[in-house]
Amino acid sequence: MLYAYDATSGRLLRTEDRATFEEVVTAPLLSVAATQARDQLIATTDQAQLVTINPGTGETRKLGGPTAIYLDTAPDGTLAGIAPDGTVRISSDDGQTWKDVGSIDGQPAAFTISEQGWYAATETTVFRSTDAGATWTRVL
DSSP states (O other): OEEEEETTTTEEEEESSSSOOEEEEEOOEEEEEEOTTSSSEEEEETTSOEEEEOTTTOOEEEOOSOOOSEEEEOTTSOEEEEOTTSEEEEESSTTSSOEEEEEOSSOOSEEEEETTEEEEEOSSOEEEESSTTSSOEEOO
């Protein structure tokens, strides 16, 4: 299953064949990540609040916890997020609890995780972490 967010219309979409898309929910979201079990989505709203989304029903529920603006899921299933102040946090229980692990200098504009590392960008700089967000090196 692949999820996509249409920021113009505010629609979260899903597809299995990458040709046809079905709407999951319409909501003002900034970022979406799948949980470890892939049965829920965790998203951040335009107010930097965390919510869970049931991908089958579209039901949205607020999560407690810290603010975040960008989310991603690490290859090991860990959920990671970055806050407006650059604090990087991780959750191993699908967003129920969060642990601060590091930070970047500046307000984040993007955040992604791949097998090659964690990446965060500000308006002027790209940072990379190879230790799950604990330390960050400027790469651009």
